[in-house]
Structure formats: C-alpha cells, structure tokens
Amino acid sequence: MDFELPLGNDPVSVRRRVEALERVLERAFTVPGIRRQVGLDAVVGLVPVAGDVVAAAMGLYLVWEARNLGMSKWQLARMTANVGFDTLVGAVPIAGDLFDFLFRSNSRNLRIIRKHLDKHYPQTRVIDG
Template sequence: MDLRDQLPLGTDPASIRQRIEAMEAMLERAMVVPGTNFRFGLDSVIGLVPVVGDFVTAAMGAYIVWEARNLGLPKWKLWHMGANVAFDTAIGAVPLVGDAFDLLFRSNTRNLKIIRKHLDKHHPASQVIEG
C-alpha cells in the first residue's frame, strides 16, 4: 500500500485538510536528526540542489496555497500564504545561508497553521482526531 492509497482524493474540506497536512509533514518534518528531536523535511534536503531545488520546493509550497484556495480561504490569507512561500524561496536561494534558513523558517508549517485556523472556524467537522 503506498501513499496514494492512503490520501483521500475528495474535494471536501476533510480530504483537502489531510492532503495538506501530509504535504506539510513531508516538506517540514519527515526526518529527524539522530540523537535529537530536531525534525526537518524535503524542503531542506531538496533545497540543497542549487536553483532547481528551490523552485521545486516553491512549487510544492504553491500546491498548499492552491489547495487553500480550493477551500475558499479569503484572498488576503492566500496572499499571506503566498508571501510565506515567496520569502522562503527567495532567502532559500542564497547559497549556504539559505540552506540554514530553510531549516528554521518553515513556510509550509506557517501556511498549515493559517489553513487549520480557517478550517476549525468554518469547517469544524474537518478536524481529524488522532488516536
């Protein structure tokens, strides 16, 4: 069973929330530094590839913003989310400094927080209770 079998394909808020949460986890928290609790994800790893890596992770971050648009978030929230992705991409493109920055500034986690706040207010049934 692979990831495609586990993620819902629906357009309902609960399905979209699960896809966004899975993308954020993969980009920001998929791996842990051995011997610590410090987590990092593909955003930091792919970002090590000069130029191309930053555009790939920007596209993945843009996917989260696109899904937020499908949820009906207000335009000002979408602009805020887009600015988070753009800022992360711009600073992440700076050699060495950008790679360290990617470990600390988690634009996708920030955007997930905006989405969760919106969903919890407007679609409380989309909350997933983890057990």
Template sequence: MNQSRQQPRPMAIELPTGTDPQSIRRRIETMEYMLERSFRIPGINYAVGLDSIVGLVPVVGDVITAAMGAYIVWEARNLGLPKWKLWRMAGNIVFDTALGAVPVAGDAFDLVFRSNTRNLKIVRKHLDKHHPETRTIEG
C-alpha cells in the same frame, strides 16, 4: 492444497481524492509533513523535510520546493480561503524561496523558517472556524 498468500502491504500513504474539506485538509497536512518534518537528523533529533533537503540543490531545489508549497496554496484556494489569506500564504513561500536561494545561509534559514507549517496553521484556523467537523485530535 489451498495456501493463501499474503500480499505485501503498500508503504505509500493513501490520500483521499475528494473535494470535501476533510479530504483537502488531509492532503495539505500530508504535504506539510513531507516538506517540513518527514526526517529526523540523527544525534540531535531535529525534524527536517524535503524543503530543507531538496533545497540544498542550488536553484532547482528551491524551485521544486516552492512548487510543492504552492500546491498547499492551491488546495487552500479550493477550500475558499479569502484572497488576503492566500496572498499571505504565497508571501510565506516567496520569502522562504528567496532567502533559501542564498548559498549556505539560505540552507540554514530553511531549517528554521517553515513556510509550509505557517501555511498549514492558516488553513487549520480557517477550517476550524468554517468547517469544525474537519478537526482532528492531535497527539
């Protein structure tokens, strides 16, 4: 009796580990999605991510989400973005972290100011110009 057992499918997202622009783009897009749009608030159908949720924890939450945002800047550096773009991206994270650290008002600010989405936009614009083969069709 030869019964084949089906292995459960992993629920994790498989990310490319390469250093090519396409792999880096996928990792940055995934990180941005997790930080900014991975959950929906029931009733109002508003997308939020770990940045807004973890940011509710005073100080520690803001430090964690800043570090995760800094990963996007680090990956952008690996793509060869000019220093002024990297500084702009870092400025977005610092601004988000500083205002997000303010009790209550900072948590509301985190819902509307999406530094990681802004940084992804900078990376996409660079890649679309310098590495057009990495473009993806968004639906």
C-alpha cells in the same frame, strides 16, 4: 502500512492532504544527533536553483488547495508571501540552506489553513491521540 490520501474536494479530504504534505515537506525525518525534524523542503533546497524551484512549487500546492477551499485573498496573499520569502532567502548559498532548517513556511501555511477549516468546517477536526 497501506496509506492512501483522499482524492475528494471536500474539506476533510483537503485537510488530510495538506497535513500529509506539510509533514513530508517539514517533518519527514529526524536529523540524528540534534534531534531536529526536517523534510523535503530543506533537503531539496540544498540543490542550487532547481531545488528551490521544486520546494516552492510544492509549497504553492498548499496555496492552491487553500484557494479551492474559498479562503480569502488576504489569507492566500499571506501564504504566498510565506512561500516567496522562504524561496528568496533559501536561494542564498549556504545561509539560505541554514534558513530552510529554521523557517518553515509550509507549517505556517498549514496553521492558516487549519484555522480556516476549524472556523468554517469544524467537523474536519481530528483529535490526536
């Protein structure tokens, strides 16, 4: 399958990019046995320090896209707090790794972005079949 992400700055392109990134970060594959979806955020977080920094940088990309959409400072602050909380707690050895499987900051941030897009750019909605 040939899949390309749009490069534009229009709301439709941004929506497709942030939804794809959230899918990769939070729901890339299913853990056999427990049928729990996990993504790169949890897997990369297993690498001490560097993994948490990389996961935070990828999460902050969603915040950057939200800023480019003109979202409010309050929304951006909430999104940044989600990433910061995930990073701080995720940095705790062992307990933080378990936390990464439960707290999905990128999914929370995607909900904030979708709510903004649905309100201000309703034409970007896609009906899932």
